[in-house]
Amino acid sequence: MDAQGRGRAENIDPADQWVLNPHTGDYELRLTPSAGQSAVPSPRRAAPRGDGPRRGSPQGGGRGRRDVPPQRRRREAPAAQEQASGRRRSRPKKKSKAKKIMLWTAGGMAMVVLVGAGVGYWYWEHLNGNITSQDVVGAKNGFAKDEAINVLVMGTDKRTGKGNEGYGDKGSVGHADTNVLLHVSKDRTNATALSIPRDLVVDVPDCQVKQKDGTLKTIKGTPNSRFNTSLGQSDRDAGCVMKTVKAVTGITVDHFMMADFNAVKTLSSAVGGVSVCVGKDVNDPDSHLKLSAGTHNLQGEQALAFLRTRHSFGNQGDLDRIKVQQQFLGSLARKMSSSDTITNPRKLTSLAEAATKALTVDKGIGSLSSLKDLALEIRKVPPKNLSFTTVPVIDNPAEPTPVTVVVNPTAGPPVFNAIKNDVSLTATKKKQKEKQDAKLKGPKSAASAVRVNIYNGSGRTGAAQETLTELQNTEGVLKSSQMGNKPNQAKTSLEYAPDQASQARRLADIMGLPASALKEGKSEKNDQGLPAMTLILGGDFKGAGTPVDGASAKAPEVDKTTADKAVCAK
Incomplete structure (x- = not known):
């Protein structure tokens, strides 16, 4: 060898x-x-x-x-x-025992990270698979983080699920029993939760429902019907409820979340119970709720019984039950945002499981990623700035003995207008509003001195020309020009240079523009090459001579509570 x-x-x-x-x-x-x-x-x-x-x-x-x-x-x-040189070459030293242990530990940690990442991905996909979504007409495809968000939260009276067969009306198709329109402000400083009574009489409009084969089925509307029939009745889906909300309030709904009886039980249990207060002893034979006066921590069946109880509170009607539901939702919001919940992995895991299994949502937010992003946006609102209120109503005058209600024609529109124009029901933006309103205060130019270029961004054909005619023939704004179309925008805007502020105030006064429409910036040239303001008509434009929505939008005086305060049900 x-x-x-x-x-x-x-x-x-x-x-x-x-x-x-x-x-x-x-x-x-x-x-x-x-x-x-x-x-x-x-x-x-x-x-x-x-x-x-x-x-x-x-x-x-x-x-x-x-x-x-x-x-x-x-x-x-x-x-x-x-x-x-007389030196012997030494053999490489063996790694010490301590070094070997360190290497094994580092390798073990790396393995844990890799396995954890795999488990995390698996669990993420597991939660994703829990979500039930529906493709409905009218829902948006996702949401923008720099825009206001309107989400309709619905609770159905469908008796599906284990333990729910014993409740009354077990054959219900699932009506819109509880309805809360959640408006989250553009700047995320505040939110309004507007409850819509199930017994509110409205004109349910025609709506379209998507069939399994992708085709659309039109369902005829029904005048003078209870609001809760906008879901379930005649195969109406959540998109029909969204359209009914728009017909009643004028507020466009972006998304929906729908929960059944099981959702209340699982969500309340996932957070370890929801604290509620009752001002007197309760023993309701219909909901089977038995509570002594004082504060209680409710979950599961007891939480559901609390929300279903109406014969033990107030005048035993649906309006007083709404107040109880608002109390529960405010307490749930406090519990979910508390450090005890968000720092507790067990509770977070239970909450994630419960929420993804319990909710049915539209496809626009029908993924775990979208729901997470939406939850993070809503969580930016402090509980003290989350207002709960109810659509202002009066007894139905068409009924000799009223059992239903209708929108209060005087008090209702200001509330709807405030939400449409992103006005908070709390005092959170008082200083900002005062600063903004200051734009309308000060000297105003004569109408004949106002120079403005008019663009149509409303999506309404002929709006710019209609406005030009009104301004020149009726208001004396002779130095106005019609400049054509701009991309559609939701709100009317008026941009002006600093030295045109007095002109801007005059035009705002003539057209009924809100302070939020005015933006100090730069001017552009008109047909004669002279500096002119830029007026872009938006989706809130209702016609020449009609004040733009928001001109009178202010926080109305309403009966409300905020999520940071516990209220006892009586």
Whole structure:
């Protein structure tokens, strides 16, 4: 066996068998004796150097020395130099036990991270699979983080699910029993939760429902019907409820979330119970709720019974039950945003499971990612700025003995107008509003001095020309020009240069523009090459001579509560 083969047999690198002979200056092969093998004699001193071939060289045919390939020489040069200087080459030290433990620990941690990432992905997909979504007409595809959001939260009276068969009306198709329109402000400083009574008499409009094959089915509307029939009745879906809300309030609904009886039970249990207060002893035979006066922590069946109870509170009608529901929702909001919940992995996991299983949502928010983003946007609103109120109503005048209600024609529109124009029902933006309203205060130019370019961004054909005619023929704004169309925008805007502020105030006064429509910026040129303001008519434009929505929008005086305060049901 040759030297290289012998080296491999004893787990020795063949390069380690070639060493420098200090006497000759050449590399020579030295083999370590193995069992049953005699040692190789030490190399003999080489002959004096000369011009001819030396003994042991390939040219001389000797066997006492072999040349090491260049790569071996380069590799072994440091070791050879150490031996030449009298130092022995030391073997690499073995890793200490402590270092081995550290390496194993680091590897273990890396494995945990990898496994955790896999489990995290699996659990994310698991939660995603829990979500039930419906494709309804009218829902938006997602939402913008820099715009106000309107979400209709519905509770149905459908008795599906374990333990719900014993409740009354077990054959219900699932009407819109509880309805809350949640408006989250554009700047996320405040939100309004507007309850819509189920017994509110409205004109339910025609609506379209998407069939399984993708086709649309039109369902005829029904005049003078209870609001709760906008869902379930005649196969109406959540999109029909959204359209009914728009017909009644003028507020466009972006998305919906729908929950059944099981949702109340699972969500209340997931957060460890919801704290409620009753001002008197309650023993309701219909809902089976039994509570002593004072504060209680309710979950599961008890939480559902609390929400279903109406014969033990107030005048035993649906309006007083709404107040109880608002109390419960405010308490639930406080519990979900508390540090006890958001820092507790067990509660968060239970809440995620319960929420994804319990809710049915539109496809625009029908993914875990979208729901997470929406929840984060809503969570930005402090509980003290989340207002609960109810659509202002009066007894139905068409009924000799009223059992239903209708929208209060005086008090209702200001509430709807405030929500449409993103006006808070709390005092959170008082200083900002005062600063904004200051734009309308000050000297106003004569109408004949106002120069303005008019654009149509309302989506309404002829709006710019209609406005031009009104301003020139009726209001004396002769230096106005119709400039064509702009991309559609929701709100009317008026941009002006600082030295045009008095003109802006005059035009705002003429057209009934709110302070929020005015924006100090820069001017542009009109047909005569003179500086002019820029007026873009938006979706809130109702016609020339009609004040733009929001001109009178202010926080109306309404009966309301906020989510930061606990209220006792009586």
